[in-house]
Amino acid sequence: MKKYNIQSIIDWLYRISTLKWFNYLQDALIAAFPIIVVNGFLETILQALMTDNGFFVVIFHLEHFVASNAVLINQLTVLVQLLQVFANTIIAVQFSRNVIKSLDNNIACGAMAAFSFIILSIKLGQNHELIFLIHGVTFALLTGLGVSKCFDFFRVEVNKDDNDYQNALIATLTNIKPILCIIFCVLILKILNFEIDSN
Numbered sequence: 574m575k576k577y578n579i580q581s582i583i584d585w586l587y588r589i590s591t592l593k594w595f596n597y598l599q600d601a602l603i604a605a606f607p608i609i610v611v612n613g614f615l616e617t618i619l620q621a622l623m624t625d626n627g628f629f630v631v632i633f634h635l636e637h638f639v640a641s642n643a644v645l646i647n648q649l650t651v652l653v654q655l656l657q658v659f660a661n662t663i664i665a666v667q668f669s670r671n672v673i674k675s676l677d678n679n680i681a682c683g684a685m686a687a688f689s690f691i692i693l694s695i696k697l698g699q700n701h702e703l704i705f706l707i708h709g710v711t712f713a714l715l716t717g718l719g720v721s722k723c724f725d726f727f728r729v730e731v732n733k734d735d736n737d738y739q740n741a742l743i744a745t746l747t748n749i750k751p752i753l754c755i756i757f758c759v760l761i762l763k764i765l766n767f768e769i770d771s772n
Contacts, residue, residue, distance in 0.1 A: 601667040601717070605660045612656040619649050654694075661690040661713035668721040681748045685755050686720040692759050693767065720755055727751040 589595055602609075621628045623639060623646045630639055639646070665686030669679050690713055727750040729743065 597668055597671040598718070600671055601664045602714075604667040605663045605714075608656055608660040608663065612653060612660060615649060615653050615656070619646070619653060623649060657694075657713050658687050658690055661717045662687045663717075664714055665717035665721050668718060669724055672721060672725045681752065682721055682724045685724075685752055686717045689720055689755055689759050690716045693762060720751075723755055723758075724748075724751045727754070 622630065622635070623642065624630065625636065625639055627639075629635060662683045666679050666683035669682035693716065694712075727747065729747045
């Protein structure tokens, strides 16, 4: 039987926990935790009770319940999707608040994360209708972190103590590069037919 050195595993976990990116990720998840919990609870209800092959529907033969509550099912689906967008925005804003430490970039970063998540989650249906796929919060987390990292990559330090117009213009223009980069990446992913299975 192979013996493991427990102390080396503990040292490795400690080194990971002291990384600043790990702390940023931890703060972002703590900020979005209530939304993630509510989203998970609503998705569980939606999958177990409101689908034709859900657990409670099959066990208790509630097919009539699913058929008669189509409006409630649609509203619950929209609520789950909105919570995912909201969690994505909170994760991106919190992560950029730790990394960028500038309020105007936080707002732009959160808006671009929500925009990217919505565009990547939309799929064209058979009759050319737009279908918003339900993804997990993990996809929202990855999108928010990717957008935050893009804003961090294009960050420019500006002296905000001076009140001259050139610094204000530079601070505003620093958001244009990451926004254009994110829009370009999202369009490339959509052109390549990027899709995550919603099941």
